[in-house]
Amino acid sequence: MSQTSKSTSWARTEVLADGTALVTLGGVWSLHEELPDIIVKGDKVRVRAEDLGGFDSSLPSWLYGNFKNIRHIDLAALPPRLQALVQLAEKASVNESPSADINVLERFGNWGVDSSSSWSRAFDHIGNTALGFIRSVFGRAKVNWSDLPLQLQTAGVDALPIVALLGFLTGLIMAYVGLIQLRQLGATVYVANLVSLAMTREMGALMTGIIACGRTSTSFASQLGSMNLSQETDALRALGLNPIEYLAIPRIIAVTLMIPLLSLFATFIGVLGGMVVACAGDLSVEQYLTQVILAITFKSFLVGFIKSIAFGFIAAWAGCYRGSVAHRSALGVGEAATSAAVLGITLIVIADAIFAVLFNLFKF
Amino acid sequence: MSTKEDILVSENLSIGHGSKAIMDRINFRLTAGKILAVVGPSGCGKSTLMRALSGLDEPLAGKSMLMGVDLALADQALREATLRRLGFLFQGAALFSSLTLRENVEMPMREFLRAPKREIRQLAEYKLALVGLADAMEKLPSEISGGMMKRAGIARAMALDPEIIFLDEPSAGLDPVTSGRIDELILKLRESFGTTIVLVSHEVPSILRTADFCVYLDPDTGTMSAYAPPRDFLRPDFTPKAHAFFTQACLT
Numbered sequence: 001m002s003q004t005s006k007s008t009s010w011a012r013t014e015v016l017a018d019g020t021a022l023v024t025l026g027g028v029w030s031l032h033e034e035l036p037d038i039i040v041k042g043d044k045v046r047v048r049a050e051d052l053g054g055f056d057s058s059l060p061s062w063l064y065g066n067f068k069n070i071r072h073i074d075l076a077a078l079p080p081r082l083q084a085l086v087q088l089a090e091k092a093s094v095n096e097s098p099s100a101d102i103n104v105l106e107r108f109g110n111w112g113v114d115s116s117s118s119w120s121r122a123f124d125h126i127g128n129t130a131l132g133f134i135r136s137v138f139g140r141a142k143v144n145w146s147d148l149p150l151q152l153q154t155a156g157v158d159a160l161p162i163v164a165l166l167g168f169l170t171g172l173i174m175a176y177v178g179l180i181q182l183r184q185l186g187a188t189v190y191v192a193n194l195v196s197l198a199m200t201r202e203m204g205a206l207m208t209g210i211i212a213c214g215r216t217s218t219s220f221a222s223q224l225g226s227m228n229l230s231q232e233t234d235a236l237r238a239l240g241l242n243p244i245e246y247l248a249i250p251r252i253i254a255v256t257l258m259i260p261l262l263s264l265f266a267t268f269i270g271v272l273g274g275m276v277v278a279c280a281g282d283l284s285v286e287q288y289l290t291q292v293i294l295a296i297t298f299k300s301f302l303v304g305f306i307k308s309i310a311f312g313f314i315a316a317w318a319g320c321y322r323g324s325v326a327h328r329s330a331l332g333v334g335e336a337a338t339s340a341a342v343l344g345i346t347l348i349v350i351a352d353a354i355f356a357v358l359f360n361l362f363k364f
Numbered sequence: 365m366s367t368k369e370d371i372l373v374s375e376n377l378s379i380g381h382g383s384k385a386i387m388d389r390i391n392f393r394l395t396a397g398k399i400l401a402v403v404g405p406s407g408c409g410k411s412t413l414m415r416a417l418s419g420l421d422e423p424l425a426g427k428s429m430l431m432g433v434d435l436a437l438a439d440q441a442l443r444e445a446t447l448r449r450l451g452f453l454f455q456g457a458a459l460f461s462s463l464t465l466r467e468n469v470e471m472p473m474r475e476f477l478r479a480p481k482r483e484i485r486q487l488a489e490y491k492l493a494l495v496g497l498a499d500a501m502e503k504l505p506s507e508i509s510g511g512m513m514k515r516a517g518i519a520r521a522m523a524l525d526p527e528i529i530f531l532d533e534p535s536a537g538l539d540p541v542t543s544g545r546i547d548e549l550i551l552k553l554r555e556s557f558g559t560t561i562v563l564v565s566h567e568v569p570s571i572l573r574t575a576d577f578c579v580y581l582d583p584d585t586g587t588m589s590a591y592a593p594p595r596d597f598l599r600p601d602f603t604p605k606a607h608a609f610f611t612q613a614c615l616t
Binding site: 031032034035056057058060061062064065068081082084085088089090229327328329330331332 | 460461462473477478479480483486487489490491493494498504505506522524525548549552555556557
């Protein structure tokens, strides 16, 4: 028995001669008070009230929770309005609620199924994107071209300040590190070669790609995820429009066009950043620029340019993909934005490594 | 002057969006334990009135007193304490999309009750069972129908046994059986806990079954043109537009 005092809720159980469990309850039942615990054995229960004070929904919920699985429950001795509140819940519920608990093996299995379906969704999206491109080239896809100028501006022009800042700092840091090392060999003049080559072939494209993942991929994932959440993408489907073609293609084209330009800009600014450090140290401006012109070839520009096109495509695709498969919840949209940035950066680094091997293989 | 029993008072209330009034001179008093239905054509400001009455939006002019408190003038602590004593079902249910139905109902309980986890879970299960969602409580809002979302919204609005519940179109999108069950639930809540209920509805049979009073908002005059028991709206000598609205709705 868990009777404590007259004012707080209490309940006690006893077993009658015919095996029926008799539950007696009383006191004042409130949501703001702790409710009594009881253990009832058997499948026949009779409930009665004794000195029952006021009650709120804590009492019918306690009765419903404790006795919903009892086969024969007799509430006839309870006040009618209390009986009605319990019966209303019983009448409305048809089945038992499914258990939320799953074991480790099931979790592992679910993880495996989720992972494989996630990969298949990704390949599906790549395929649909490629198909969308082909269809749009032949004018058979419904693409929201009016979105393109806005996307060009947000992915390109609006990114200029951050690209300038990070490009400048990248060039500056490389020159600083290079200067310290090359000074030991008496070859400080080659700091210009180091900075200009690294910026044109590698860092310009890589930094711009990573910035695109941070600001554009996440933005696309949030936009498309929110549209998914509010069923806007379903509305497009219902209108006979393919959301990948209509929404993703203009975004991917905009970013794939703008990232190479931003990359060139970052390269130029990075070389300037290197010049600031080099000229503050051992080199004159003329020496630095002469070395830069000697070091940079059309081929190195081309390498950076090709990479930046690929990085732009990856950043945009990652955002569109994660947004389109985002779970329909506020949390899902947030997760889509985070995973778009992570996926984009990971794929860019992997692609950069593949480019390094390929360019080395073909002596490019 | 509002009496102690007047749980909701509207005095020359003017409501609208931004600074543009869409309805003004709204006057009525509702005693505790009564059910009030707000009716009127679509877009006349029923939901806006509910938001103003419940303190979610400030009225453009006039006064609304909720449980004796003028929320527009109350300090933050009193305002929050008063808001905790009411429940609100939004038109789109406004469930938290990343939480299951059970977690949605548990959320206010976790915040404001000191009950153990098991008890809170039990309470949430009971509230969901009351609206017929006992077998869907582990589902996310994105996995259920609009009608089920409405019912889960009602369960969440009832979470803390509020003294007054505002229901914005509780029966919209529900089948007649479920709609009837919601009516039954509304009546039981009033009968068992003395809960006051303010609801926006277009379902005249449901209003006739449940409501004690009805407010009719007339978009042509921009004011409340009737405040009476719903049966009075069916009288031929009643305010013509309000009568026409009711009879038309009954016919359809």
